[in-house]
Every structure is written in C-alpha cells, then in structure tokens.
Amino acid sequence: xxxxxxxxxxxxxxxxxxxxxxxxxxxxxxxxxxxxxxxxxxxxxxxxxxxxxxxxxxxxxxxxxxxxxxxxxxxxxxxxxxxxxxxxxxxxxxxxxxxxxxxxxxxxxxxxxxxxxxxxxxxxxxxxxxx
Numbered sequence: 001x002x003x004x005x006x007x008x009x010x011x012x013x014x015x016x017x018x019x020x021x022x023x024x025x026x027x028x029x030x031x032x033x034x035x036x037x038x039x040x041x042x043x044x045x046x047x048x049x050x051x052x053x054x055x056x057x058x059x060x061x062x063x064x065x066x067x068x069x070x071x072x073x074x075x076x077x078x079x080x081x082x083x084x085x086x087x088x089x090x091x092x093x094x095x096x097x098x099x100x101x102x103x104x105x106x107x108x109x110x111x112x113x114x115x116x117x118x119x120x121x122x123x124x125x126x127x128x129x130x131x
Contacts, residue, residue, distance in 0.1 A: 070103025
C-alpha cells in the first residue's frame with residue numbers, strides 16, 4: 001500500500017509549491033509514472049480520490065497519469081531495449097550485464113493551478129521523483 005504514502009508525499013510537495021507560488025486551488029496534477037515503478041495506477045487513483053476530498057487545495061483537482069516506458073541498457077553490446085518485453089537479459093547479445101535507465105520514476109510533470117490574485121496557469125517546478 002505504498003500508493004497512499006506516495007499520495008501523501010505528493011500532497012506535501014504540492015502544499016510547499018502552493019505556499020511558494022500563492023496557489024489557492026489546484027485544477028489538475030499530471031504525474032509521469034514509470035512502467036516498472038511498482039505503482040498500481042488504478043489503486044493510486046483511488047487513493048488520490050480519497051485523499052483529495054479531505055484536502056482543501058486538491059478538492060476539485062483532476063489527476064492525470066502518463067507512463068514512462070521502461071528501458072534497459074546493456075553494457076556488453078551498448079544497446080537499449082524495452083525492459084518489460086525482455087527483462088534483464090539483453091535480446092541482442094544475451095548478456096545479463098544490464099541496468100534500468102528509465103521506467104522506475106514517479107515525477108510531477110505539471111500542475112494547473114489558481115493563485116490568490118485570481119490568475120490561472122501552469123506552475124513549473126523542477127520535476128521531483130516521488131518514488
């Protein structure tokens with residue numbers, strides 16, 4: 001049930017951004033979630049919906065999830081390949097000398113928000129890995 005923990009960390013991060021940027025309301029939050037991050041997106045969405053109803057800044061917000069494909073690099077032949085399809089063994093040379101280069105992240109990509117001066121817009125902040 002680490003999805004709820006990630007939702008709580010996400011809310012804390014959004015609260016900090018709200019304070020820094022005078023945000024009074026979030027319209028949407030877009031997360032990029034790695035294909036092999038271990039986050040169950042359906043359950044994550046349920047946790048989000050439960051939590052946001054109890055959090056004034058997030059109450060009316062929409063959660064948008066985008067998938068980051070899992071890609072593995074083979075140090076033997078120096079090629080990249082899709083992790084989910086082939087796992088740890090390189091499909092080009094059969095080596096196990098591989099490591100994941102993308103696909104394990106959970107990043108805040110974008111938020112749409114309303115500020116205390118009544119303006120709406122997108123708040124840009126350096127992506128933070130929530131996983």
